[in-house]
Amino acid sequence: MKARVTVMLKDGVLDPQGEAVRHALGALGFSGVTGVRQGKVIELDLAPGTERDEVERMCEALLANTVIERYEIEMG
Amino acid sequence: MRAAVLVFPGSNCDRDLAVALRAAGARVDMVWHKDTALPEGTDLVAVPGGFSYGDYLRCGAIAAQSPICRAVAAHAERGGHVLGICNGFQVLTEMRLLPGVLMRNAGITFVCRTERLIVRTAESDFTAGYSEGQEVVFPIAHHDGNYTASEDELDRLEGEGRVAFTYAENPNGSARDIAGVLSENRRVLGLMPHPERAVDPAHGGTDGQALFRSLVGALAAA
Numbered sequence: 001m002k003a004r005v006t007v008m009l010k011d012g013v014l015d016p017q018g019e020a021v022r023h024a025l026g027a028l029g030f031s032g033v034t035g036v037r038q039g040k041v042i043e044l045d046l047a048p049g050t051e052r053d054e055v056e057r058m059c060e061a062l063l064a065n066t067v068i069e070r071y072e073i074e075m076g
Numbered sequence: 077m078r079a080a081v082l083v084f085p086g087s088n089c090d091r092d093l094a095v096a097l098r099a100a101g102a103r104v105d106m107v108w109h110k111d112t113a114l115p116e117g118t119d120l121v122a123v124p125g126g127f128s129y130g131d132y133l134r135c136g137a138i139a140a141q142s143p144i145c146r147a148v149a150a151h152a153e154r155g156g157h158v159l160g161i162c163n164g165f166q167v168l169t170e171m172r173l174l175p176g177v178l179m180r181n182a183g184i185t186f187v188c189r190t191e192r193l194i195v196r197t198a199e200s201d202f203t204a205g206y207s208e209g210q211e212v213v214f215p216i217a218h219h220d221g222n223y224t225a226s227e228d229e230l231d232r233l234e235g236e237g238r239v240a241f242t243y244a245e246n247p248n249g250s251a252r253d254i255a256g257v258l259s260e261n262r263r264v265l266g267l268m269p270h271p272e273r274a275v276d277p278a279h280g281g282t283d284g285q286a287l288f289r290s291l292v293g294a295l296a297a298a
Contacts, residue, residue: 016182016183016249017180061141062141065134067177068224
């Protein structure tokens with residue numbers, strides 16, 4: 001089984017990389033982009049029967065820094 | 077006085093840090109990240125700059141989970157001194173020994189230059205060799221030095237006099253110009269600038285000497 005963890009900066013935390021991407025898109029002529037937030041996706045291959053709770057503990061312990069980041073877990 | 081300098085894959089300021097500590101009178105052991113214990117009698121753990129584990133996931137995140145860092149956490153728990161410089165500061169925030177987090181520089185670019193800092197408190201073994209308000213010049217060299225914490229946390233740090241250094245001219249977007257912070261018991265210091273690169277006249281400045289001398293002096297006397 002797999003889990004997909006999406007880690008994004010919390011709302012309100014300045015994302016300089018997202019801002020740089022937004023500027024670059026503007027420079028390419030894409031004038032309609034009003035905001036860009038950049039995050040990361042982490043795919044986990046898991047032993048069958050792994051509980052969502054365990055993935056949540058992984059997020060809290062390592063995968064996200066909850067001072068500035070939030071995460072979403074998709075079990076699949 | 078015994079200092080342990082941690083060495084991770086990707087550390088690159090470990091030797092400079094050892095040289096600075098030895099010059100101040102410390103006996104220095106280099107300690108590999110896979111070790112599970114600090115040398116007997118370690119007074120200070122020094123976490124060096126560099127790019128531990130290639131900055132994978134987040135700067136300092138993997139190093140913070142390494143075997144030696146469990147021993148460092150126990151050392152801090154006992155009231156032991158810990159100094160983290162640059163990547164070492166990032167490791168200490170990831171270990172939650174210090175509050176906040178170091179984000180990508182607001183200007184996106186890696187910044188490498190000498191920077192003027194203001195000493196904000198002389199009330200710690202790290203900063204006792206300076207006076208409050210004194211200006212010092214340390215080199216900086218980082219991509220992720222943008223200190224961020226909640227407004228409440230920042231208020232608390234300032235209110236408790238735990239901001240050790242601020243930038244005279246903010247190079248990276250750090251909240252409230254913060255360059256270095258102390259733990260609640262004032263025995264853990266993390267800072268982005270490199271005092272160990274300012275301890276020899278050949279470095280172009282020696283403002284970092286006072287940090288190592290006062291720290292080694294205080295711990296040798298303890």
